Amino acid sequence: MENLINYLLQFGQLNQYQIDLIKSKAKLIELKKNDYFSEAGKIARQVAFVDNGILRVCYYNNKGEEITRYFIDENNFAVDLNSFTYQIPSAEYVQAVTDCKLLIFSADELKDLSTTIIAWNGIINQITAKSLIEKVNRISPMLAEDAKARYISFLDKFPQLANRIPLSLLASYLGITQSSLSRIRKNIR
Amino acid sequence: MENLINYLLQFGQLNQYQIDLIKSKAKLIELKKNDYFSEAGKIARQVAFVDNGILRVCYYNNKGEEITRYFIDENNFAVDLNSFTYQIPSAEYVQAVTDCKLLIFSADELKDLSTTIIAWNGIINQITAKSLIEKVNRISPMLAEDAKARYISFLDKFPQLANRIPLSLLASYLGITQSSLSRIRKNIR
DNA sequence: GACAACATTTGCCAAATGGCAAAAACTGAA
DNA sequence: TTCAGTTTTTGCCATTTGGCAAATGTTGTC
Numbered sequence: 034m035e036n037l038i039n040y041l042l043q044f045g046q047l048n049q050y051q052i053d054l055i056k057s058k059a060k061l062i063e064l065k066k067n068d069y070f071s072e073a074g075k076i077a078r079q080v081a082f083v084d085n086g087i088l089r090v091c092y093y094n095n096k097g098e099e100i101t102r103y104f105i106d107e108n109n110f111a112v113d114l115n116s117f118t119y120q121i122p123s124a125e126y127v128q129a130v131t132d133c134k135l136l137i138f139s140a141d142e143l144k145d146l147s148t149t150i151i152a153w154n155g156i157i158n159q160i161t162a163k164s165l166i167e168k169v170n171r172i173s174p175m176l177a178e179d180a181k182a183r184y185i186s187f188l189d190k191f192p193q194l195a196n197r198i199p200l201s202l203l204a205s206y207l208g209i210t211q212s213s214l215s216r217i218r219k220n221i222r
Numbered sequence: 223m224e225n226l227i228n229y230l231l232q233f234g235q236l237n238q239y240q241i242d243l244i245k246s247k248a249k250l251i252e253l254k255k256n257d258y259f260s261e262a263g264k265i266a267r268q269v270a271f272v273d274n275g276i277l278r279v280c281y282y283n284n285k286g287e288e289i290t291r292y293f294i295d296e297n298n299f300a301v302d303l304n305s306f307t308y309q310i311p312s313a314e315y316v317q318a319v320t321d322c323k324l325l326i327f328s329a330d331e332l333k334d335l336s337t338t339i340i341a342w343n344g345i346i347n348q349i350t351a352k353s354l355i356e357k358v359n360r361i362s363p364m365l366a367e368d369a370k371a372r373y374i375s376f377l378d379k380f381p382q383l384a385n386r387i388p389l390s391l392l393a394s395y396l397g398i399t400q401s402s403l404s405r406i407r408k409n410i411r
Numbered sequence: 412g413a414c415a416a417c418a419t420t421t422g423c424c425a426a427a428t429g430g431c432a433a434a435a436a437c438t439g440a441a
Numbered sequence: 442t443t444c445a446g447t448t449t450t451t452g453c454c455a456t457t458t459g460g461c462a463a464a465t466g467t468t469g470t471c
Contacts, residue, residue, distance in 0.1 A: 094366060102362045115355045118348070154343040158350065159307070165354040166304045172361050173291045176397030177283060179429090179457070200419060208365030213458055215420050368427070368459090389449060402428055404450050 034059065037082045037136055040108050045156040054149060058142040064129040070111065071127045077116035079137045083107055086133030087197055091205070092125040101206040103168065104130065104194060110160060111135075130198055180209045181217050223248065226271050226325055229297055234345040243338060247331040253318040259300065260316045266305035268326045272296055275322030276386055280394070281314040290395040292357065293319065293383060299349060300324075319387055369398045370406050 034056050041047060041055070059082070064070060070088060071077045081088075088111050090102040102125065105111045116123035117140065138146075147153045171190070175183050184207060188195055195203065204214040223245050230236060230244070248271070253259060259277060260266045270277075277300050279291040291314065294300045305312035306329065327335075336342045360379070364372050373396060377384055384392065393403040 094363060098366065100363065100366045102358065114351055115359070118351050118355070154347060158343060158347050161347065161350045161354060162303055162307050165350060165357065166307070168354065168358050169291065169361070170304070172358070172365070174283060174289065175365060176361070177287065177289045177394070181457090199417095205366070210459060211419075212421080212460085216458090219420075370427090388447095399429060400449075401430085401451080405428090408450075 034136070036084055036108055040082070041156060044159040045152040047150070047152065051150050055146060058138055058146065059136040060138075062135050062137055064133040064135065066129055066132050068129045068133075069126055070129065070133075070135065071113055071116070071123060073124055073126050074122050075116075076120055077113040077123050077127075079139055080110060080112040080117065080143065081127075081135040081137045082110055084134040084136055086135075087130040087194065088127055088133060089130050089198075089202060089206075090125055090127050099205060101202050103172070104191075104198065104206065106191075106194060110164075114161075130202060175208070180207060180213055181220070183207045183209075184214065184217050185221070223325070225273055225297055229271070230345060233348040234341040236339070236341065240339050244335060247327055247335065248325040249327075251324050251326055253322040253324065255318055255321050257318045257322075258315055259318065259322075259324065260302055260305070260312060262313055262315050263311050264305075265309055266302040266312050266316075268328055269299060269301040269306065269332065270316075270324040270326045271299055273323040273325055275324075276319040276383065277316055277322060278319050278391060278395075279314055279316050280391075288394060290391050292361070292395065293380075293387065295380075295383060299353075303350075319391065364397070369396060369402055370409070372396045372398075373403065373406050374410070 037059065038047075038052055038055070047055070061084075064086070070081055071079070073092065083105055085107060087107075088105040090105070090111075090113070091099055092102065094100050105127075111127055113123045113125055113127060115121070120140075147157070175186070178186065187203070187207065200214060201211050204211045207214065209217075226248065227236075227241055227244070236244070250273075251270075253275070259270055260268070262281065272294055274296060276296075277294040279294070279300075279302070280288055281291065283289050294316075300316055302312045302314060302316060304310070309329075336346070364375070367375065376392070376396065389403060390400050393400045396403060398406075
């Protein structure tokens with residue numbers, strides 16, 4: 034739980050009562066590698082804080098290829114925001130890349146927190162904004178780079194992730210085939 | 223002003239007093255094509271609602287190439303969120319692609335609105351979330367597509383934009399050279 | 412250790428894209 | 442209309458990447 038509370042405290046102040054309230058709502062679940070946290074076609078009913086492990090968000094494009102949108106590692110929130118916000122069926126999967134420990138909250142519990150804790154909406158605002166900034170800053174420059182540069186940028190930004198993620202998933206995140214990534218790797222050594 | 227109010231009303235209820243308050247804070251400015259709304263190196267002090275025209279967000283990568291991150295057209299908010307949120311120097315430019323009419327708000331004015339209008343933070347939350355969803359959904363699939371498919375997707379999603387944007391900017395948005403985009407165009411006809 | 416299941420690397424060739432420079436088309440002002 | 446400045450198209454060739462299939466390497470289980 035400490036990771037979660039420390040994470041939240043980055044974005045606003047919380048007193049002990051509020052911290053205890055948050056802790057009382059969080060529920061710890063464990064996922065095995067390849068388990069799904071949420072699935073396409075279903076409505077996302079929960080938000081997860083990644084206490085340990087790596088998740089990925091992925092979907093199938095119109096050619097039937099599986100595309101990894103992004104990875105979510107320790108000390109970040111994971112949610113299919115589109116499905117969760119509008120309570121519509123999800124278009125993507127959230128899957129465990131490694132075994133994971135997650136702290137989960139339902140929509141109702143979050144609603145309780147937002148009405149009880151005055152700073153809550155502001156905190157969530159900041160987390161959403163930070164996520165928006167990070168994702169756009171990370172994904173958008175990739176378009177202008179060739180595959181090799183994308184891979185190097187990834188290594189640079191997430192040195193600890195590359196070893197924990199299978200090549201195939203990393204390739205689909207980078208937008209190239211597994212073979213190409215393998216060649217790029219060789220080329221760099 | 224009506225565009226702005228209608229836009230906000232999508233995300234939450236506002237009474238007449240609140241609407242008048244919002245109107246009283248908004249300031250209309252006009253930009254000529256190629257003018258900057260905000261510039262790299264400076265701190266973004268304002269948020270703009272695009273009443274008319276097209277803006278783009280762009281930056282220079284480490285090779286000195288100018289990259290268009292995305293376009294912002296009528297009835298959307300434009301802001302360098304990273305700079306505005308944290309009051310740090312911006313890493314990107316927000317520039318008028320066509321002549322524009324913008325309604326602008328300062329950070330102080332927004333703060334006033336958030337303390338006076340109870341639903342404000344919730345509305346902003348939803349707008350930020352929507353923006354996050356849209357940008358990630360739009361940019362991330364582009365990586366897995368080849369340039370031709372990216373161009374077709376763009377035409378499909380923004381049929382009205384393609385004609386109003388110079389080829390060079392569209393190419394840098396799509397992550398390809400101007401020559402390649404020109405060839406793709408010919409190829410499609 | 413042996414085996415099956417899975418992950419990664421490689422070879423081959425075709426297709427896509429970039430880099431550069433010149434030509435052609437378009438635009439706006441005098 | 443003309444001309445200069447800008448934007449778009451084209452040609453040529455090198456490089457990157459994809460598609461496919463086979464080979465090699467790795468991991469966990471019995």
